Structure formats: C-alpha cells, structure tokens
Amino acid sequence: MKNPDMNQLIAVRITERQDNLYRLAFYYVKNQDDALDIVQESIRKALASSSKIKDVASIDSWLYKIIVRTALDVLRKKKKLTVTDDETIEYLRSGEEDHYPDLDLQKALEGLSVKYKTVVVLRFFEDLKLDEIAEVLEENVSTVKTRLYKALELLRINMTEREETKRWKKN
Incomplete structure (x- = not known):
C-alpha cells in the first residue's frame, strides 16, 4: 500500500537533489534527453515502490540506486551506443x-x-x-x-x- 507521507518525503528529496540525480544519469548516457528520461523513469519507480522503504535515512542512497540501475538498463538496451551532441562532434572534427x-x-x-x-x-x-x-x-x-x-x-x-x-x- 502506498504511503502518501512517504511519497511526499520522496518528492521533497528528489526536488532537493534533482541536479545530483540528473548529473548521475547524464554521466552514464552522455545525452540530455536520455538523462532526463532516466530521471523521470526513476521518479516513477521510486514513487511506485515507496512502500519498500523501511528507513527514512536511506532514501538518498535508495534514489541513487534506482538512478544507477535505470541508467544501466538504458545502456544495455542501447548496447552502449553513445549519442554525442553537435557541439562535441564539431569540436572533435576541429582537431584541436x-x-x-x-x-x-x-x-x-x-x-x-x-x-x-x-x-x-x-x-x-x-x-x-x-x-x-x-x-x-x-x-x-x-x-x-x-x-x-x-x-x-x-x-x-x-x-x-x-x-x-x-x-x-x-x-
């Protein structure tokens, strides 16, 4: 059974750490859209499984765990294909x-x-x-x-x- 208080606490923690969660997801996929998708999917998973949290103090590491697992799932699905933005491609072409x-x-x-x-x-x-x-x-x-x-x-x-x-x- 979902606990509205726990979901609210999770939402607060996500809001407080949104930059960290995004940065961690981005580190894995190197693509803004994919990183945002990972964070969004992770938030969905976190809220859907909030009843599994036994200790409020472990919410942060639990959120990181969800981000890491979701990012690794995305990488597996893409077979480690890294999408690079136009700016990076242009820099690499310049030979600097x-x-x-x-x-x-x-x-x-x-x-x-x-x-x-x-x-x-x-x-x-x-x-x-x-x-x-x-x-x-x-x-x-x-x-x-x-x-x-x-x-x-x-x-x-x-x-x-x-x-x-x-x-x-x-x-």
Whole structure:
C-alpha cells in the first residue's frame, strides 16, 4: 500500500537533489534527453515502490540506486551506443588538442569498466561515503573499497600513460 507521507518525503528529496540525480544519469548516457528520461523513469519507480522503504535515512542512497540501475538498463538496451551532441562532434572534427586536464580524466574514466566507474562517480562526483555506495550497489563495504582502490590505480596508470604519450608527441 502506498504511503502518501512517504511519497511526499520522496518528492521533497528528489526536488532537493534533482541536479545530483540528473548529473548521475547524464554521466552514464552522455545525452540530455536520455538523462532526463532516466530521471523521470526513476521518479516513477521510486514513487511506485515507496512502500519498500523501511528507513527514512536511506532514501538518498535508495534514489541513487534506482538512478544507477535505470541508467544501466538504458545502456544495455542501447548496447552502449553513445549519442554525442553537435557541439562535441564539431569540436572533435576541429582537431584541436585537449588542453583541459578534466577531459583527460573523463577519457580515463571512460576506459574503466562500469563497476569501477560507478564507484568512482558515486564517491568523488556524488560525494557518497563508502557505506552509502555499498548500499546503492548492494555490495559489502570491503568490496566497494577494493573496487575504489583498483579503479584509482587504473586511473593513475591510464593518466600517466596519456601524459607520457602527450610528451612523446611533442618531441
């Protein structure tokens, strides 16, 4: 049975965190329309299953979990086809060299598998604690720690290789 008070609390939390929820969805699909669809579908799922919430304190991680799962479902359906906006396509055509370190990080993150990328995004971009990430992913905290450590190690290696490649190309 749906609880109107819980639905109201969920709606308030969604409103308060709408930018974070959208950013998380966008991170997965790299497309504004798809990210909005993911958020909308996630809101529908959250309100439809509000009776499953046992602890009000876990609403935030529960919402993140719904966003992540919905985004992964969309990616599976699209078979990881990434739609790119016209501005990005024009930039890539221009052949300009990347001068922004955050773009290198973005590329390095793209090279990670979903399980590693998700942990990094939730920890550093959404500022979730390890136990919150474990709740979102339904994993042990030790598993999350291991994945985060491995992801950071892979990012370090990838970023170092990219920097060496850039230096080599300049010489």
